[in-house]
Amino acid sequence: MKLTPELIAQAPCYLNALQDRELDLRSHKIPAIENLGVTKDLNDSLDLTDNDIRSLSNFPSLPRLKCLLLSNNRISKIDPNLSQYLPNLTTVILTNNSIAELSDLDHLAGCKKIDILSLLDNPVTKKKYYRQWVIWRLPSVRVLDFEKVKKAERDEAKGLFEGKSGPSALAESISATKSSTFEPGEGVPLPLKSSVPTFTLSKEDQEKIKVALSKATKLDEIARLERALKEGKIPSDLKDTPPAAKKQKVLGDQDEEMEEDE
Numbered sequence: 001m002k003l004t005p006e007l008i009a010q011a012p013c014y015l016n017a018l019q020d021r022e023l024d025l026r027s028h029k030i031p032a033i034e035n036l037g038v039t040k041d042l043n044d045s046l047d048l049t050d051n052d053i054r055s056l057s058n059f060p061s062l063p064r065l066k067c068l069l070l071s072n073n074r075i076s077k078i079d080p081n082l083s084q085y086l087p088n089l090t091t092v093i094l095t096n097n098s099i100a101e102l103s104d105l106d107h108l109a110g111c112k113k114i115d116i117l118s119l120l121d122n123p124v125t126k127k128k129y130y131r132q133w134v135i136w137r138l139p140s141v142r143v144l145d146f147e148k149v150k151k152a153e154r155d156e157a158k159g160l161f162e163g164k165s166g167p168s169a170l171a172e173s174i175s176a177t178k179s180s181t182f183e184p185g186e187g188v189p190l191p192l193k194s195s196v197p198t199f200t201l202s203k204e205d206q207e208k209i210k211v212a213l214s215k216a217t218k219l220d221e222i223a224r225l226e227r228a229l230k231e232g233k234i235p236s237d238l239k240d241t242p243p244a245a246k247k248q249k250v251l252g253d254q255d256e257e258m259e260e261d262e
Helices: 005-010 101-109 132-138 151-161 169-176 203-215 221-231 244-260
Strands: 013-015 019-022 045-047 067-071 091-094 114-118
Touching: 101 169, 132 151, 132 203, 203 221, 203 244
Parallel strands: 019 045, 045 067, 067 091, 091 114
Antiparallel strands: 013 019
16 A cells, blocks of 8 residues: 555544654555655654565654654665654664665764664674674663663674774675565666567558558557557558569459450
8 A cells, every 4th residue: 555645644543642643654565655745744753663664764844753653564675865854863763674784884884863763673684793893883772672782882882883984895895795685676787678679660561551550440450550650650451562473463363354255
């Protein structure tokens, strides 16, 4: 089901336990985020749990929005400009999604106010240095995967990823790793040009087909002529009869007349 303006207008909206205004769009099998501009930035929290969203992107400017609930989707990509549209995010719950690489999380780093983040049950959590990387790239996070970030963890992350004059070699290698997650249609080559020879109709042949179309009364005949016009082929019954064939036809007609006279 698409996230239409009508669906958004009909969705429940209420004050949650934190007394924030929350829009409930759970369990609609929504494939993509769209049309959220119709909310007019009136919500503090947006619940998109249990849908089919694949990319955390396509948000309008929503400076009021503080909380995103996105558990149980299929998110594998994050908009690198997310922070421009959602500058005041403080809570992002991405439990049970498909984020695979540590570098994919770099696109959350621009959201400087995130203090609660969950990535439980994403493939990325199995990566070496996962927790240290998130803590280093998002220093505002206080609670990661529902565990409080400790000072010792911050010190460890800093030692791993900060060099004397900038990011360490390890940090640079992690940032350079690209996600291998495949999206339908991504990287599919354009169709090769057909090896079937194409034909160009002369103006005379085009006119013949158009005249025949104007006289055609049956649907199959109209379809046949339209297809011939598109393919650039003159139907055999509209072709000019070659001179030799014309001569043979004339001789044949004369023989028939002679036989009738006899």
